[in-house]
Amino acid sequence: MIIELKKFGTTLSSRNDGRESFQAIQPGLKEMADGEELIINFSGVNTFSPSWGDEVIFSLFKKYDSKLILMNTENKSVEETLKLLEEINNVKFNMRKAS
């Protein structure tokens, strides 16, 4: 399953917005097959921040671990936010370059 983050906005900031987005994602997740990868595509995101990322990306990571794949993470605020989330939570995200 692929989630296009730009559908949630191109300026992804604040915990509240993150929580709302996380809730909006939930119904789709129920349709995933066992073992299926959950791909998050950051393409089109202009600004990304740790509070939003913590509510969505880290919450998904806690459930899907290495099955959570992060794609198109070249935007600088995406890069720096993901690095910080890895550092504070002592985890490593599974990143994949776009083919």
Add this chain to the structure above:
Amino acid sequence: MIKKYNIHEAAGILNVNPQTLRRWDDDKIFSARRDGERGHRYYYEDDLADFLSKNYKYLQALAVRWSFAREASFVPSRFYCRDAYVFKSRLYKLEVILRNDHALAENFSLVTSSVGEIGNNSFDHNIGGWPDIPGIFFGYNLAKRKIIISDRGQGVLTTLRRARPELANDAEALRAAFTEIISGRAPENRGNGLKYVKKIVQKIGLKLEFYSGKSEVEINSSKEINIKNSEKEMRGCFAILSY
């Protein structure tokens, strides 16, 4: 009906003498509008906001008065975000401006996300608990490349003590907020946003001046952060980000 401000009211908002406004009008530095047969000078709120947007010295002075004074002064609505939704739309507008700033290039997203973390921190930690005025002051000057974000909230020490009760004073709270990773901070799901801001400021050579309580911190490209007692005391948070 759009509210008009007479010269005395306008002078109060800008914290200048009415005579100064008359001189600025005569010298076409800041033109007044004229009313009625006697031609009394007056200003619309947008006129005052335009002046403040272009004149950083007065914008910063207004932000300081609004943030530090016992009673908040009037602020044109252009610089006041009552809730996170207003801040969100104005942050998006700033992002568009910064995206077209060639000197920033790809770093525009780092500046925008840092401003977003500072502003959203105010809402996240004070919701339902604003001591008097809810919301934040949010203004910037593109020529001086400075962004001001401030609130009249409870301040870093009070809100961080929910997770770290042992914090003794404002300086310790600022150090913890900017440098220490804080996890499992129930009951408040507080992030590590200010650590992100510090990291970005140091990485791309910005400058952040941040005040809360009786302490202030300056962060720049140096590895050290300088926390000291502030000459001014405030309850909430006051930040100037120079980019």
